Structure formats: C-alpha cells, structure tokens
Amino acid sequence: MSTMVKRRLLNHSDIIAALGLVSIVVMMVVPLPAGILDILITLNITASVLTLMLAIFAQDPLEFSALPSLLLTLTLFRLSLNISATRLILLDGHAGQIIQQFGEFVIRGNTVVGFIIFLILVLIQFIVITKGAERVSEVAARFTLDAMPGKQMSIDADLNAGMINEQQARDRRKAIQQEADFYGAMDGSTKFVKGDAIAAIIILFINIIGGFITGVLMQGLPLLDALHKYTLLTIGEGLVSQIPALLISTSTGLVVTRADSETNLGENLVKQLFRxxxxxxxxxxxxxxxxxxxxxxxxxxxxxxxxxxxxxxxxxxxxxxxxxxSAAARETEIEESKKPENVLNLLNVDHMELELGYALIALVDVQQGGDLLDRIVLIRRQIASELGFIVPVIRVRDNMNLQPNQYVIKIRGAEIASSEILADHYMAMSGGMDDDEIPGTPTKEPSFGLDAKWINAMYREQAELNGWMVVDAPTVLATHITEVIKTQAWEILSRQDVKTLVDHAKSQAPAVVDELIPEMLSLGQIQKVLANLLRERVSIKDMVLILETLADFANSTKDLDRLTEHVRQALARQILQPLLGKDKSLPVITLDPQIEQQILDSIQPSEYGTYLALDPKVLHVLMQNLTAEVEKVVLKGYTPVIVCAPVVRINLKRVTERQLPQLMVLSYNELVQGVQVQAVGMVGMNRAS
The missing domain is CATH 1.10.287 (Helix Hairpins)
Structure with missing residues (x-):
C-alpha cells in the first residue's frame, strides 16, 4: 500500500509542487485562521529539521542537488508565514498558540530578553553562518568552473586509453556539469537566506511599532500593556521564524563545505576527531x-x-x-603467492614506460606542483590529432637505480632514450651563440641535440632579453617524450591498436572495411602498411581514405611496399602541406638520371620485401654527395627534400634514414597539381669528394 501511495505521489509530484508554490503566494494575500497558521508553522519547523538531517547524512553534495530550489521555496514559505502572522497580530492581537507559547516559554515574559535573544539569533545567522556559506559557495562555484577543462581532458584521456567506455565517459561528463550547475545555483541561493535575515529584522521593528500603535489608538490599551503584548507576540513570531531559518542556513553551510564525499558528516567527524x-x-x-x-x-x-x-x-x-x-596481509600475500595465475602478471610488458630518478619525482607529484601527468595526457591528444595514432598508456614509475636527475624512456621494456634534467632549473638555448654573462651548466637539449645551459631561475629574464629560448624542466621532458613517440610510433603501433582504428573507421565507412578485411588483406598486413607510413611521420588520421586506397590496389598486388606507395600518393596533399612555402613552391634536390637508373637496377626482391644491392663504393660516394647537398639546402633555410621515381623512393629512404633522418624522400607521383617544384640541387656520382 505504501509503495502504491509513493508511486502516485511521484507521478503527480509536478502538480503537487505547482499547487504548493501557488498556495504559498496566496497565503500572502488571503487571511489565515490561527489554527491553520499553527499547522503551517509546524510544517515549516519540520521541513527545516528534515533539511538539516538530509544535509548531515548526505555523502556527496550532488545527493542533495535540489537544495538551491528548496532554499528558495522554504524562504518564500517562511516570508508568507511572517505576513500571515503579522496580519493576525495587528488585527486580532493573537497569532495562534505556537507563537504565544513559544514567546512565553523562550523569553519567560521578559520582552527585553526576548528582543536580545532574537537579535543574537539573527546576527549569528546573518554574519556567521549565511555569510560564510555564501563565500564558500562563491569560491566553490569559481573553482569548479575553472577545473572543468582539466576534468574533461582527464575523461577524454581515460576514454582514449580504453580505461572507460563511452557510456562511462558520458556519465562522468554529466556529473561534472551537474556539479558546476549545483555550486553555481548554491552561490545564488545563499542570497535568499541572507535577504531573509535582513527582512526578519525589518519585520520585527514594523510589527512592534505597528502593534504598539494599534493597541493604543485602536484598542485603547495602556502604553505599557500594549508594548508588552505586541512585543511578546512579535518576538515569539520572530523566534518561530528565525530558528527554522537558522537550521536552513546551517544545512546550506554543511552541504557546501563538504570536502569528503566518501562518508556522511557523522562518520567523517568521528573518524577524524578521535583517530x-x-x-x-x-x-x-x-x-x-x-x-x-x-x-x-x-x-x-x-x-x-x-x-x-x-x-x-x-x-x-x-x-x-x-x-x-598485518596478519591478514601476510596471509593474503602467502595465498596470492600460491596462485599460479599471478605469475602471468610478471610476463606483462608495457608499451611505453617513463622511469625517473628520485630527484625528478616532484615533477609528477601534484601536491608539489608537478604537472607532468597532465602534460602526458596532452601529448597523447596531440599525437592522436597529428598522426592519427592512439598512444598507449605511458607508465610512469620511479627507479632508484638511476641517477637522481636521470630519466629513461622505454618501449616494450627496452631503453630508447635517456637524459638528465634539473627539476628546479631552466634550460636556455642560445641558437649557436654563447654568452658567458649568463652562468649555467652546459648540456645538450635531449630532443634535438642543441647546445644549451641549465640556468637558475634568477637568470631566466636576462637570458630571454638576450634572445635565448628558455624552457622549464617539465617542458624539456615532455618535448623529448613527444619526439620519441613521433620517431618510434611505427614500432609502438600494435595489432590491437590497428583493430581499434579499423573499428572506428568502420563506424564511418562500413562498406570499405567489409570489402577489404579479411578478403583482400589481413589485419597484420594493414598494420605493416600503417607502420611504413608512421616510420616516415605520415599521418594515418584519414583511415577511411587509407583503407579505400588499399581496397583499390590489393587485388593487383600484395607487396606491402607498393601498397604503401599507393597510399602515400593518395595522401600526397597531406604529406606536402607542411613542406610548401607561402607561394606553394617546393624546393627539392633531384637525382642524376644515371645514378637513379643505377639504383633502380640494383633493387632486388626478397621474401622480406625489396632491398638495394648497390656496390658499397658507389653507395659511399652517393651518401657523401647527398650529405653535401643536404647541408647546402639547410644553410639556405629550406627543408631537405629529394624526389625520385616511385620504385626508387622507399629503398632510397631506407638507405638514408640512419645518416640523414631529417631528409624527406618523395616520389614524382606525390607531386600533386598546383605545387611549384623548384630544383635547388642535384646529386650525381661525378660530385664525389
């Protein structure tokens, strides 16, 4: 029966709320009998006590998200009771038994004492509780809004890492939005309570003066009798009104000052006060x-x-x-060690790891101002945006075997890069010009090998005025991590990552994926093509275009190098875009036709793909001449780019990528229409030195 009644109340809750608010407004106009006023005052006290209890037992402020609207409703209800009580006091000299007995019980007939107690209650509510709650609500609202972007990025990072699904991400975003809305509403609703306290003081004086005039002039009472009677009733009405108001203000303060959402207020106080x-x-x-x-x-x-x-x-x-x-922990440890499946955890290898010496732990400690973990989240977003590649979660751990200021970047357990940084210093790079006026420790910038100095914070402004580039230690480390990821992305890319990318593409173009996989190419073959692209820092963000191109040519060839070249041609505009000047010109180095033909004749097939079987002496001369041309182009301020035949391109890139990693190797088929090619050098065998 109770369940049925509750369900009916919920079904008609909107109608009940609307009628309740209308009734509150009507109470301000329509006179109420003293008996009904007693019932309504009782309801006001009950609602105030119930609100306080809910605030005490709530574990999270959002559990009481209706509090801002409830504050406005109860404040309006309390003001309507004030008006109704004032009307009865002035017209009849009586406002019900509760007000009469409350005034006599609390102040014991002494109007001076009652007046002082009333003023103290109002001051406590107005100056102490309401003012503090208002300030806390204002600060909480501001900080909640400021923290929203960081929380949103954290949710996106967890979603990209696969730690949560799309529904969980939506729920978290909704909770963040509700939290911001709640504190914003609380910031405004505390003004209602503050205004109610001010109105109570004004109403008190109006009732006393009005009652005194009514009693003397209209009812013919002696001066002292009129003053005593109406002051007693007014103070009784004020106390009946202000005590629930004080409870509501306290409820507001309890909710907005909650910093621990794990337990309710009572458990929290007992645990912390008596621990x-x-x-x-x-x-x-x-x-x-x-x-x-x-x-x-x-x-x-x-x-x-x-x-x-x-x-x-x-x-x-x-x-x-x-x-x-301790005994339970030992037993658990013994039991866990006996489980054979736990040995499997030792076989896990992280995709990427960052190990830090103990002096660098502060970079990841939020309490010490470290923001490296947030920077890593931004790095993963940046790589996803630029290369279309989802970087796996980067495990950050300390390693006491390292030097205090040393860090190591690992991929699949193998060290890829390492360096040393000074967490409390700045790295200053002069661009080739030394300046002895700025003292510091000479070093090498780890990402690009530039000459640099570690300088103290006091010399930062001087170095910047002298034209040096100055960055802090976390930025140096974050830049190094970014460059390692971009360089080794082809090695980090796993088959599971490819499956994730293909599934995402399937949501946009299911026909292409169904046509290509697994009838034409396997997931492993697509992985190798994508790895070839990432190896030369070609973005794989447009997966739909890549898969469409593979579907177009997979029937004619299964050679992954040739398929890679076809995909590069489809992505030619994206590849060329960062290389073009403002006038759409592309400065390039060309190959002498004779050496290009010689390279073409030296390409040999194998079960692992094609390779370049060029005479070592010829290859040595070729690399010397190519290096010399690249240096000339760089001195002119151009990005070194060489163009050659499509069949030659990938083999030439593999030969040069170790000695000349900055050299871009393009094929003639990648020079799309509208690009103005400008030859700035040629490599031939007769230029050997």
Whole structure:
C-alpha cells in the first residue's frame, strides 16, 4: 500500500509542487485562521529539521542537488508565514498558540530578553553562518568552473586509453556539469537566506511599532500593556521564524563545505576527531592544568577523565587492528603467492614506460606542483590529432637505480632514450651563440641535440632579453617524450591498436572495411602498411581514405611496399602541406638520371620485401654527395627534400634514414597539381669528394 501511495505521489509530484508554490503566494494575500497558521508553522519547523538531517547524512553534495530550489521555496514559505502572522497580530492581537507559547516559554515574559535573544539569533545567522556559506559557495562555484577543462581532458584521456567506455565517459561528463550547475545555483541561493535575515529584522521593528500603535489608538490599551503584548507576540513570531531559518542556513553551510564525499558528516567527524589518541591525552592534560590553576575542578576533571578513557580505548583498538591487518596481509600475500595465475602478471610488458630518478619525482607529484601527468595526457591528444595514432598508456614509475636527475624512456621494456634534467632549473638555448654573462651548466637539449645551459631561475629574464629560448624542466621532458613517440610510433603501433582504428573507421565507412578485411588483406598486413607510413611521420588520421586506397590496389598486388606507395600518393596533399612555402613552391634536390637508373637496377626482391644491392663504393660516394647537398639546402633555410621515381623512393629512404633522418624522400607521383617544384640541387656520382 505504501509503495502504491509513493508511486502516485511521484507521478503527480509536478502538480503537487505547482499547487504548493501557488498556495504559498496566496497565503500572502488571503487571511489565515490561527489554527491553520499553527499547522503551517509546524510544517515549516519540520521541513527545516528534515533539511538539516538530509544535509548531515548526505555523502556527496550532488545527493542533495535540489537544495538551491528548496532554499528558495522554504524562504518564500517562511516570508508568507511572517505576513500571515503579522496580519493576525495587528488585527486580532493573537497569532495562534505556537507563537504565544513559544514567546512565553523562550523569553519567560521578559520582552527585553526576548528582543536580545532574537537579535543574537539573527546576527549569528546573518554574519556567521549565511555569510560564510555564501563565500564558500562563491569560491566553490569559481573553482569548479575553472577545473572543468582539466576534468574533461582527464575523461577524454581515460576514454582514449580504453580505461572507460563511452557510456562511462558520458556519465562522468554529466556529473561534472551537474556539479558546476549545483555550486553555481548554491552561490545564488545563499542570497535568499541572507535577504531573509535582513527582512526578519525589518519585520520585527514594523510589527512592534505597528502593534504598539494599534493597541493604543485602536484598542485603547495602556502604553505599557500594549508594548508588552505586541512585543511578546512579535518576538515569539520572530523566534518561530528565525530558528527554522537558522537550521536552513546551517544545512546550506554543511552541504557546501563538504570536502569528503566518501562518508556522511557523522562518520567523517568521528573518524577524524578521535583517530589520534595522543591528541586526546594532550587535551586532557591541558584541562587538568587549567583545573590546577584555579578553574572549577569538577567539570574539568570529568571531561579530562573521559578523554583519557577514550584515548586508552582507541589506542588498544588501533594496536589490535594493526596486528590483525598485518596478519591478514601476510596471509593474503602467502595465498596470492600460491596462485599460479599471478605469475602471468610478471610476463606483462608495457608499451611505453617513463622511469625517473628520485630527484625528478616532484615533477609528477601534484601536491608539489608537478604537472607532468597532465602534460602526458596532452601529448597523447596531440599525437592522436597529428598522426592519427592512439598512444598507449605511458607508465610512469620511479627507479632508484638511476641517477637522481636521470630519466629513461622505454618501449616494450627496452631503453630508447635517456637524459638528465634539473627539476628546479631552466634550460636556455642560445641558437649557436654563447654568452658567458649568463652562468649555467652546459648540456645538450635531449630532443634535438642543441647546445644549451641549465640556468637558475634568477637568470631566466636576462637570458630571454638576450634572445635565448628558455624552457622549464617539465617542458624539456615532455618535448623529448613527444619526439620519441613521433620517431618510434611505427614500432609502438600494435595489432590491437590497428583493430581499434579499423573499428572506428568502420563506424564511418562500413562498406570499405567489409570489402577489404579479411578478403583482400589481413589485419597484420594493414598494420605493416600503417607502420611504413608512421616510420616516415605520415599521418594515418584519414583511415577511411587509407583503407579505400588499399581496397583499390590489393587485388593487383600484395607487396606491402607498393601498397604503401599507393597510399602515400593518395595522401600526397597531406604529406606536402607542411613542406610548401607561402607561394606553394617546393624546393627539392633531384637525382642524376644515371645514378637513379643505377639504383633502380640494383633493387632486388626478397621474401622480406625489396632491398638495394648497390656496390658499397658507389653507395659511399652517393651518401657523401647527398650529405653535401643536404647541408647546402639547410644553410639556405629550406627543408631537405629529394624526389625520385616511385620504385626508387622507399629503398632510397631506407638507405638514408640512419645518416640523414631529417631528409624527406618523395616520389614524382606525390607531386600533386598546383605545387611549384623548384630544383635547388642535384646529386650525381661525378660530385664525389
């Protein structure tokens, strides 16, 4: 039966709320009998106590998200009761039994005492509780809004890493938005309570003056009798109104000041106030000392004894729980060690790891201002945006075997790069010009090998004025991680990553994926093509175009190098875009036709693909001449780019990528229409030196 009633109330809750608000407004105009006013005052007190209880037992502010609207409703209800009570006091000289008896009980017929108590209650509510709650709401709203972008990025990072699904991400975003809306609404709703306190003081004086005039002029009462009667009723009405208002203000303060959402207020206070027996013993000692100095002995000794008993009890329980937890931990460890499946955890290899020396731990410690973890999230977003490649989660851990300022970047457990940075210094790079006026420790920039200095923070402004590029230690490390990822992306890319990319592309173009996989190419073959592209830093973001191109040519050839060249031609505009000047010109180095033909004749097929079987002497001369041309182009301020035949391109790139990693090797088929090719050098065998 109760379930049915509850369901009916929920089904008609909107109608009930609308009628309730309309009734509150009507109460301000329509006179109410004293009996009905008593019932409504009782409801006001009940609602205030219930609100306080809900605030105490709520574990999270969002559990009481209706509080801002409830504050407005209760404040309006309380003001309507004030108006109704004032009307009865001035017209009839009586406002119901609750107001009458409340005034007589609290102030015992002494109007001066009652007036002072009323003013104290109003001041407590207005200056202490409401003012503090208003300030906390304002600060909480501002900080919640400021933290929203960081929380959103954290959710996106977890979603990209596969730690949460799309539904969980939507739920988290919704919770963040609700939290911001709640604190913003609380910031405004506290103004209602503040205004209610001010209105109570004004209403008090209006009722006293109006009642005095009514009693003397209209009812013919003596001056003192009129003053006593109406002051008693007014103060009684004010106390009946202000005590619920005080409860509501306290509820507001409790909700907005909650910093721990794991437990309710009572559990939180008990755990934190009585978790340190030493604090209880010291407090008891202070009370005993005060008693010995001349303060009343009995109350101080009683409280001190209670604190000592409580402290001893907590101390015994703490020791017992520590012993029990230690024994349980040992048993758990023994049981876990006996499980054969736990050995499998030792076989896991992280895709990427970042190991830090102990002096660099502060870079990842949020409490010490470290933001490296947030930077890593941004790096993963940047790589996804630029290369279309989802970087796996980067494990960050400390390694006591490293030097204090050393860090190591690993891929699949193997060290790829390492360097040393000074966490409390800045790296200054002069661009080739040394400046002895700025003291510092000489070093090499780890990402690009530039000459640099570690300088103290006090010299940062001077270095910047002298034209040096100055960056902090976390930026140096973040840049190094980014470059390692871009360089080794082809090696990091796993088959599972490819499956994720293909599934995402399938949501956009299912026909292409169904046609290509697995009838034409396997997932492993697509992985090798994507790895070939990433090896030369070609973005694989346009997966639909890549898969369409593979589907177009997979029937004619299964050679992955040739398929890679076809995909590069389809992505030619994207490849050329960062290489073009403002006038759409492309400065390039060309190959002498004779050496290009010689390279073409030296290409040999194998089961692992094609390779270049060029005479070592010829290859040595070719590399010398190519290096010389690249240096000339770089000195002119151009990006080194060489063009050659499509069949020659991939083999020439593999030969030059170790000695000349910065050299871009393009094929003639990648020079799309509209690009102005400008030859700035030629490589031939007769230029050997």
């Amino acid at each position: 340190k027996p030493k604090a209880l013993f010291i407090t008891a000692g202070v009370l005993i000392l005060l008693a010995l100095l001349g303060l009343p002995i009995l109350p101080l000794f009683m409280v001190a004894a209670a604190l000592i008993v409580l402290g001893v009890t907590l101390q015994r329980k703490t020791k017992k729980s520590v012993v029990v937890e």
